[in-house]
Amino acid sequence: MKIYTAQQIYDADKFTIKKQQITSAMLMERAATELFNWIHERLQGAPVLIHIFCGIGNNGGDGLVLARHLQDHGYHLKVYIVDYSKNRSEDFLINLERLKERKVWPTVIEKGSTLPEIGNEDIVVEAIFGLGLSRPPADWVLQLFDYLNTSKAFKVSVDIPSGLYTDRVTPEQQAVEADFVLTFQAPKLIFFLPGTGKYIGNWAALDIGLDQEFLAGRETTYDFVVQSELRPLYREREKFTHKGTYGHSLIIGGSYGKIGAVHLSARACLHSGSGLVTAYVPSCGYIPLQTAIPEIMLLTDPAEQQIEKLEFELEPSVIGMGIGMGTSEATAEAFSAFLKRNKIPLVLDADALNLLSADKELLGDIPPGSVLTPHPGELKRLIGSWEDDFDKLEKAHAFSKKYDCILVIKGSHTFTIYGEKGYINSTGNPGMATGGSGDVLTGVITALIAQGYEPLQATVLGVFLHGRAGDIAASEWGYEALSATLIIEKMGQAFRSLVSEPGKTGESKGGK
Ligand SMILES: NC(=O)C1=CN([C@@H]2O[C@H](COP(=O)(O)OP(=O)(O)OC[C@H]3O[C@@H](n4cnc5c(N)ncnc54)[C@H](OP(=O)(O)O)[C@@H]3O)[C@@H](O)[C@H]2O)[C@@H](O)CC1
Numbered sequence: 001m002k003i004y005t006a007q008q009i010y011d012a013d014k015f016t017i018k019k020q021q022i023t024s025a026m027l028m029e030r031a032a033t034e035l036f037n038w039i040h041e042r043l044q045g046a047p048v049l050i051h052i053f054c055g056i057g058n059n060g061g062d063g064l065v066l067a068r069h070l071q072d073h074g075y076h077l078k079v080y081i082v083d084y085s086k087n088r089s090e091d092f093l094i095n096l097e098r099l100k101e102r103k104v105w106p107t108v109i110e111k112g113s114t115l116p117e118i119g120n121e122d123i124v125v126e127a128i129f130g131l132g133l134s135r136p137p138a139d140w141v142l143q144l145f146d147y148l149n150t151s152k153a154f155k156v157s158v159d160i161p162s163g164l165y166t167d168r169v170t171p172e173q174q175a176v177e178a179d180f181v182l183t184f185q186a187p188k189l190i191f192f193l194p195g196t197g198k199y200i201g202n203w204a205a206l207d208i209g210l211d212q213e214f215l216a217g218r219e220t221t222y223d224f225v226v227q228s229e230l231r232p233l234y235r236e237r238e239k240f241t242h243k244g245t246y247g248h249s250l251i252i253g254g255s256y257g258k259i260g261a262v263h264l265s266a267r268a269c270l271h272s273g274s275g276l277v278t279a280y281v282p283s284c285g286y287i288p289l290q291t292a293i294p295e296i297m298l299l300t301d302p303a304e305q306q307i308e309k310l311e312f313e314l315e316p317s318v319i320g321m322g323i324g325m326g327t328s329e330a331t332a333e334a335f336s337a338f339l340k341r342n343k344i345p346l347v348l349d350a351d352a353l354n355l356l357s358a359d360k361e362l363l364g365d366i367p368p369g370s371v372l373t374p375h376p377g378e379l380k381r382l383i384g385s386w387e388d389d390f391d392k393l394e395k396a397h398a399f400s401k402k403y404d405c406i407l408v409i410k411g412s413h414t415f416t417i418y419g420e421k422g423y424i425n426s427t428g429n430p431g432m433a434t435g436g437s438g439d440v441l442t443g444v445i446t447a448l449i450a451q452g453y454e455p456l457q458a459t460v461l462g463v464f465l466h467g468r469a470g471d472i473a474a475s476e477w478g479y480e481a482l483s484a485t486l487i488i489e490k491m492g493q494a495f496r497s498l499v500s501e502p503g504k505t506g507e508s509k510g511g512k
């Protein structure tokens with residue numbers, strides 16, 4: 001699902017109006033009717049009080065159309081005009097008249113107005129600012145946002161939470177904290193970034209009939225990856241194949257006290273379809289791993305407690321490395337010498353990333369197309385600190401281009417960055433913020449590369465499947481009890497869900 005910029009949406013809006021020979025007021029009618037349908041389907045005429053706060057632009061116009069439909073269907077409502085500018089849009093004015101024709105007279109809220117009482121059981125719909133916010137709102141408007149935020153009423157934002165920009169974060173950012181955002185046509189990038197996503201409890205994208213051909217022809221930087229896009233990538237197994245068909249993964253890592261990380265990664269790799277899995281660990285890992293996972297093979301470093309040599313004859317299809325490896329001087333030396341010799345594709349995680357951050361010259365030695373999977377702390381060490389999420393993305397793209405690597409920015413919505421493009425994951429849940437979850441992801445991506453998926457496909461698919469497995473596990477265990485082992489146990493179901501379940505599109509969890 002492409003993520004369009006505000007300008008691309010405005011362009012699609014104009015194009016659609018021209019091609020379909022409709023007026024902009026008709027498009028607004030269509031958009032706001034979708035809003036109404038969505039709300040009406042859920043409320044079914046319930047006698048709840050709905051407060052609709054409208055701005056004076058087209059976002060406010062949407063609010064007015066919604067108010068008219070709600071009125072026509074007998075809902076209880078109070079409508080307010082947040083009068084932050086005298087520059088009313090044409091379609092706002094048209095719909096204000098239409099509302100007045102129905103004897104609904106909105107209350108004007110301006111600087112110094114007493115704000116309306118909002119009951120805990122009421123519903124607030126806010127259509128104050130949409131894509132058009134271009135400068136900081138006046139203080140009294142910010143106070144209104146605060147007032148809405150302190151209310152316990154369920155808050156729905158139209159298109160985006162008022163106060164958020166679509167292309168930047170400001171340090172003093174103040175916005176409506178929406179329980180639900182009903183957004184037009186496609187989700188916006190800010191829904192998925194930690195700094196702005198926290199204003200969005202949940203969201204749904206409403207199809208307002210913008211021209212599909214025009215939209216499909218737009219180049220976008222980001223894609224919100226949904227199941228229907230991944231299904232064609234998935235390669236079903238054929239009958240006359242053998243374990244050699246599905247590659248040989250080598251998982252390198254572990255140190256005294258952290259052999260479990262390799263256990264998780266290797267087991268995840270095994271359960272994600274790698275034909276063969278070998279682990280390379282310090283000697284102390286031999287017995288526990290051999291006992292715990294009989295399906296894998298083991299190579300051991302001559303050193304007992306940490307990796308110090310990193311030499312082996314094996315020629316695997318791909319290597320996943322760094323998990324639980326430690327960053328001692330001896331390990332760092334072995335790692336650096338290994339990178340100079342190695343030509344095999346790499347998936348680098350944890351301490352491999354920390355060693356790369358400590359000696360950035362090593363980045364020149366990683367094979368092109370390698371996958372790096374940092375969590376936020378590791379990312380900061382790799383690309384340097386950032387001012388806000390937009391700055392972070394810019395730095396991540398630059399890093400990916402400079403070292404020709406795939407960067408996985410782990411988070412509530414994991415971003416996979418490769419060159420100019422970014423892929424936003426749609427699966428996963430807060431229960432997955434647990435030790436070992438990242439080790440599992442490394443194993444999953446490694447397994448997919450071993451099976452012949454291109455590294456970028458393997459990463460995007462692996463991140464999705466890892467999150468899906470976590471979602472399946474969470475539905476059984478809840479967030480608190482979720483563990484990395486439970487995620488691995490659901491990998492099979494995650495793969496199966498790709499082919500057996502219709503993909504959910506257009507609606508998702510937010511960042512709260
Ligand atoms: N495109 C589509 O596909 C469709 C779009 N639709 C809807 O239109 C919405 C976009 O509407 P919009 O462009 O009129 O902008 P909106 O967010 O209502 O802001 C109003 C105006 O406020 C102004 N302004 C800005 N900052 C300010 C500030 N701090 N303090 C004071 N004033 C400020 C600024 O005008 P300015 O003063 O800069 O001339 C701005 O234009 C979109 O989110 C969606 O809901 C649907 O109806 C149909 C399909």
Ligand SMILES: [K+]
Nearest residue numbers: 129158160162
């Ligand atoms: K809004």
